[in-house]
Amino acid sequence: MNSIATLSTSIRQGLITPTQLMELCLESIKKWEPTVRAWAFLDPNQAMKDAANAERELKAGLDKGPLHGIPIGIKDIMDVNDWPTAAGCPSWEKNLCRSDAGVVAKLRQAGANFPGKTVTTAYASFDPPPTKNPWNLQRTPGGSSSGSAAAIAMRMVPAALGSQTGGSVTRPATYCGVAGFKPTYGWTSLEGILPLAPSMDHVGMLAQDTADLEILWNALRNSSRPAHTPEKITLPHFGILGGFFEEEASPQVNQHMRELAQRLEQSGATVSRLSTPPEFSQVIQRHRVIMAKEAAAVHAYWMSRRPRDYPPCITSLIQEGVQYSNQEYQSALEARSFWRSQMVNLKGDCDALLVPATSTPAPESATTGNPIFNSPWSYTGMPSLSLTSGCSEEKLPLGFQIVGDYWEEPALLQLGKWCENALNIVPLVPPLLKS
DSSP: OOOHHHHHHHHHTTSSOHHHHHHHHHHHHHHHHHHHOOEEEEOHHHHHHHHHHHHHHHHTTOOOOTTTTOBEEEETTBOOTTSBOOTTOGGGTTOBOSSOOHHHHHHHHTTOBOOEEEOOOGGGSSSOOSOOBTTBTTBOOOSSSHHHHHHHHTTSOSEEEEEESSSTTHHHHHHTTOEEEEOOTTSSOOTTBOOSSTTTOEEEEEESSHHHHHHHHHHHSOTTSOOOOOOOOSSOEEEEEETHHHHHSOHHHHHHHHHHHHHHHHTTOEEEEEEOOGGGHHHHHHHHHHHHHHHHHHHHHHHHHOGGGSOHHHHHHHHHHHHSOHHHHHHHHHHHHHHHHHHHHHHTTOSEEEEESOSSSOOBTTSOOOOTTTHHHHHHOOOEEEEEEEEOTTSOEEEEEEEOOTTOHHHHHHHHHHHHHHTTOOOOOOHHHHO
């Protein structure tokens, strides 16, 4: 399965039709789904009907743009008309929705087609999913956008939607060797999406590369806020964050970041070494307070009525949230404004911050991994882009995050493309696909 950009060009050149593309997608799912388990729900008949409709529209001269006729996976916390939203809970598997989530409606307007819904961890929290990591079936694919990341890695679809409240887009993207993007908080609609912690819930996107993420973002962003056209980047200036990020990273990850800095400098970039303030670890705890308190507000009532629908990790999070006082919650909210300005000041004149995407390669499947390198950007709402830039000694993907200015997604995506060119980053192929 090629990239969105390549497939879109191929459709317009008559090299492939939307129905042929959907057939390839469904064949790949049929072959690999029993092993990888990336999908919560599939509707092949409707997918083929929608692909045929896209084909008719294109033949009639109605071209809706680069997503027209492209198969996209939808995370199973997002409503799709006449499909269930189970959110990782078997009890809700027959809960049919009567409208599309806002972002799904935008994709539909752009001509995208949907083969089905990708697996999420239960209620987009921390409980391990059934999905397997294509790079090693005993390792976690990450969460909570587990199915989206694995489906792209296995070339079942070229792209998928995810969501991030802690590290649920950029972490699984890296564990599975694909690209992930979390825009500024508020850039995309949350309508029709099951909440976890509403003040930190972000819609995110996963794809093979930055160019595809840019296509998705342009289709999904809130058009009421104008997007600035950035000046063409020649030689960027990055600030690599040490301190907390060096202390919490594994030796392999730290070595990878040192090598990454050297490669960027050799390509002409300026790389400044920055350090987080000593109290930066407070960000992780403040994020946890907000996440737990808001998750309890959303789920505590339902959990009290249907406790069997809530597995251990989400149960623990909700119970923790019930215990936090309103004063602790308000303090965490107030501290967020402070940390937003702190991170902007720390970035200074740099075009973007660089940090590892994960603290370690993908761990064992009993966990979804540690989000501590991702949650600061969910807490502050800063946009972050994760790119896969190599492999560990165990042949598991490693990656880095580029963190940009608020509301400056075009510039951040341009930096991502610059890095891909400078570092010769190409989509990785997991061993399972080569077998």
